Amino acid sequence: MREKVEEVLNKVRPYLQRDGGDVELVDVKDGVVHVRLKGACRG
Known part of the structure; x- marks a missing residue:
């Protein structure tokens, strides 16, 4: 899945x-995706 x-x-x-x-x-754990937004997307 990853x-x-x-x-x-x-x-x-x-x-x-x-x-x-x-x-x-x-x-990616138990069907949940964890992402980190960087730069202008942060917040």
Whole structure:
């Protein structure tokens, strides 16, 4: 499942980066995805 989540994040990452941010996959546990937003996306 982690690989599939990474694939999806890689598809949306360019849009976040264009806006000055990024996203990091922290964990996938029991069907719950934990991400960390970075840069302009933070908060």
